[in-house]
Amino acid sequence: MSEDSGRQTISPAPDGALSIYVHIPFCARKCRYCAFYSVPYDRRQALDLTEAVLRELDLYAIRRPVQTLYIGGGSPSVLPTELLLPFLQRLAERTGPVQEWSVEVNPAQADAELFAALRRLGVNRLSIGAQSFHQDELTFLGRLHHPEDIARCIRQARQAGLDNIGLDLIYAIPGSSLKSWKQSLQKAINQEIVHLSAYALTYEKGTPLFADLQAGRTAAIDEDTDRAMYETAIDVLTAAGFEQYEISNFARPGFACRHNLCYWDNRPWLGLGPSAASYFQGHRTHNYSDLAAYTAAITEGRFAFEQVQTPSPLEIACETAVLNLRKTAGIRPDLFQKQTGFDPFALFAEPIRKYVSLGLIEAGPASIRLTRPALAIADSILCDFTGP
Numbered sequence: 001m002s003e004d005s006g007r008q009t010i011s012p013a014p015d016g017a018l019s020i021y022v023h024i025p026f027c028a029r030k031c032r033y034c035a036f037y038s039v040p041y042d043r044r045q046a047l048d049l050t051e052a053v054l055r056e057l058d059l060y061a062i063r064r065p066v067q068t069l070y071i072g073g074g075s076p077s078v079l080p081t082e083l084l085l086p087f088l089q090r091l092a093e094r095t096g097p098v099q100e101w102s103v104e105v106n107p108a109q110a111d112a113e114l115f116a117a118l119r120r121l122g123v124n125r126l127s128i129g130a131q132s133f134h135q136d137e138l139t140f141l142g143r144l145h146h147p148e149d150i151a152r153c154i155r156q157a158r159q160a161g162l163d164n165i166g167l168d169l170i171y172a173i174p175g176s177s178l179k180s181w182k183q184s185l186q187k188a189i190n191q192e193i194v195h196l197s198a199y200a201l202t203y204e205k206g207t208p209l210f211a212d213l214q215a216g217r218t219a220a221i222d223e224d225t226d227r228a229m230y231e232t233a234i235d236v237l238t239a240a241g242f243e244q245y246e247i248s249n250f251a252r253p254g255f256a257c258r259h260n261l262c263y264w265d266n267r268p269w270l271g272l273g274p275s276a277a278s279y280f281q282g283h284r285t286h287n288y289s290d291l292a293a294y295t296a297a298i299t300e301g302r303f304a305f306e307q308v309q310t311p312s313p314l315e316i317a318c319e320t321a322v323l324n325l326r327k328t329a330g331i332r333p334d335l336f337q338k339q340t341g342f343d344p345f346a347l348f349a350e351p352i353r354k355y356v357s358l359g360l361i362e363a364g365p366a367s368i369r370l371t372r373p374a375l376a377i378a379d380s381i382l383c384d385f386t387g388p
Contacts, residue, residue: 330369
């Protein structure tokens with residue numbers, strides 16, 4: 001990457017598969033817990049945004065195959081089909097065929113017509129923001145859909161030929177219990193989905209939920225219950241035939257999300273759209289988290305980078321270790337050394353020794369990985385791998 005008179009340019013990419021994430025920032029209404037960049041849907045802004053995303057991709061002038069394409073948000077399904085579908089078609093013309101094409105869907109916004117159209121375009125994976133199968137929990141979170149919308153959504157998607165379906169669920173919601181969490185898990189399993197992401201509710205600064213917590217209008221679930229819910233997710237889902245392949249992600253054999261594995265393997269990807277991040281040609285960039293600023297920059301023919309960082313080889317090695325350790329497969333020493341140039345046993349000798357002695361890491365020639373007891377406290381462990 002170079003910079004000339006304030007105008008960044010990126011040289012053609014070398015051979016090797018690439019993943020692309022597209023951020024559609026529009027929502028019908030922002031959920032109380034959401035800290036992702038989003039704005040209310042506006043047709044004029046949406047038209048400008050879709051044109052800008054296509055121009056941004058053109059600016060990269062990529063010369064390598066695209067392996068995965070992920071359309072997220074916000075809520076991509078809030079866009080009317082007459083806008084969303086032509087945009088996706090033009091995007092697909094630029095990327096060519098991809099192995100995995102995922103689209104995030106809000107259960108309140110999708111219908112049989114949309115699913116059939118997505119399937120015709122080549123979309124082969126859906127990520128449905130279910131969050132809970134209990135109406136009181138959905139109401140607390142600020143979700144607009146109802147539990148019955150989730151089942152309808154899945155049924156209509158299958159009828160359209162979309163079988164690679166994943167759900168997102170949230171646990172540790174105030175007012176929930178271990179019993180209600182087990183019920184949501186079982187209802188998800190009963191839908192015969194192939195992927196499930198289970199995330200603890202977090203209180204992000206700047207969100208309405210955080211403000212309510214600070215003001216005492218709501219109280220977080222206690223740590224013991226939070227951990228019990230996480231452990232329950234592992235037990236219930238693995239008993240049902242799911243494999244835990246990442247701290248918060250479970251899939252039936254062969255259905256792990258390839259796009260997300262790109263992140264955890266610390267492989268290159270492009271992020272398109274406002275607030276999207278990229279890791280490309282050794283640079284980490286972050287676009288403006290402002291729709292107007294993003295659109296203006298792209299329209300002027302320049303990248304919309306708000307931040308550009310170039311990590312050192314050592315920093316890349318540490319980032320790779322932290323991301324690899326999120327996977328239950330952990331660090332593959334041979335692949336790690338080939339990718340980063342560092343021997344992980346030498347670079348992380350002290351944290352490996354420490355956590356092996358505590359029974360929180362297993363280390364051998366084939367892998368360095370967290371043990372089951374370590375998964376619930378992974379964040380505190382991974383801190384020790386951020387630098388030698």
